[in-house]
Amino acid sequence: MVDHPTPEQALRVLAVIASPSSDSTTGRMVDEVVSHLAQRGVETRLLDLRQDPVPLFAGEDAEPTAAVRSLRRTAAWADVFILGTPDYHGAPSGLLKNLLDHLWRELGGKLIAVVVSSNEKGLTVQDHVRTAIRQCYGWSLPYGVGATPQEVGSSGPIASPRIAERLAMMARDLAVYGSLLRDQRTLDTAHPGTPSASGFMARLRPDQPGDSSTEPVA
Numbered sequence: 001m002v003d004h005p006t007p008e009q010a011l012r013v014l015a016v017i018a019s020p021s022s023d024s025t026t027g028r029m030v031d032e033v034v035s036h037l038a039q040r041g042v043e044t045r046l047l048d049l050r051q052d053p054v055p056l057f058a059g060e061d062a063e064p065t066a067a068v069r070s071l072r073r074t075a076a077w078a079d080v081f082i083l084g085t086p087d088y089h090g091a092p093s094g095l096l097k098n099l100l101d102h103l104w105r106e107l108g109g110k111l112i113a114v115v116v117s118s119n120e121k122g123l124t125v126q127d128h129v130r131t132a133i134r135q136c137y138g139w140s141l142p143y144g145v146g147a148t149p150q151e152v153g154s155s156g157p158i159a160s161p162r163i164a165e166r167l168a169m170m171a172r173d174l175a176v177y178g179s180l181l182r183d184q185r186t187l188d189t190a191h192p193g194t195p196s197a198s199g200f201m202a203r204l205r206p207d208q209p210g211d212s213s214t215e216p217v218a
Contacts, residue, residue, distance in 0.1 A: 010043040011179050014078035017048045018085045018096035024050070025117035025149045029167060030084040032158055033115065036171030045074065049095045057101035068102060075106035079185075080113075080178035081138075087118035087125045087146070096129070104136040108204040109185040111178040113170055114144035122146030137204050139181055145170055 015034050019026040027048070034044050055065055064072070075081075085092040100107075114129045116122030126144040133140045145166045153159035158167065188201035195202050 010041055011080060011175060011182060012078050013037055013042055013044045013080045013082065013174065013178070014074060015044055015046050015082040016084060016096070016099065017046070017050065018083065018093050018099060019117065020050060020093065020095060021086065022050065023154070024086075025147070025152045026084040026086050026115065028152050028154075028158075029115040029117065029145065029147060029163075030082055032164070032167045033082055033113070033171045033174070036168050037175060040171065040175045042175055045078070047071075047074065049099065054095075054099055054102060057098050071099075071102060072106055075103045078106075078110065079182040080111045080174050081107065082113050082115065082174070083129060084115045085117075085125060085129070087116050087120070087122045090124040090128075092116075092125050092129055097132075100132050100136065105204070107133065107136040107138040109137065109139070109181065109188070109201050111139045111141065111174060111181050113141045113174055115167070115170075116144060116146040117149065117152070118146045119148055120146070137200060141170065141173060141177075143170075 013034070015030050017024060017027045017030050030046075034046065037044055054071060055067060083096060085096045088094075112133050114126050116125045118125065122144070123146065126146065129144075130140045145163065147160065147163045151158075151160035151163045158164035185201060188198040191198070193202045
């Protein structure tokens, strides 16, 4: 069974850096949001896919490795996700897509934010990721943050005041709306329930991995 948090517990956020670059603008943006969340008393964990790569998804019927089982436990722990990716030709990194393939059950009913390192605004990438989030039955913030390497900078404070402000706003919104959704999801999954009583979470229970009856219908 998943250890459902009570409303009194700190919000739990898993921040993902899905960039293969050793000098990652994506990582700087994710770290900035995490820093603001820590100031709000939010509990955060960082998953840096440069250091902790995830095995290639081999289908629903494949036996999960120890690394994948550990990843799923961490994802089940989280109430909120920050997904950071570079913009590769208008699409997210393969690292992020592979992660989402592994974790769709654990994303159900949770709030997810997207940050993108892009030479433009990364809007197409944000749309790609939001589509995947919706198919996983997750909630996405209605905006993301896209920035160029020049706007972020390589060290020190975020170079662009506008980007710095949006990243701070994202942290605030994740803390506020993430808590609201966490509390309702906890109520909906506390008992099996029915769709009329517990909404879609009655079918998409995060403590039933591998149960084909919980698979969302596209």
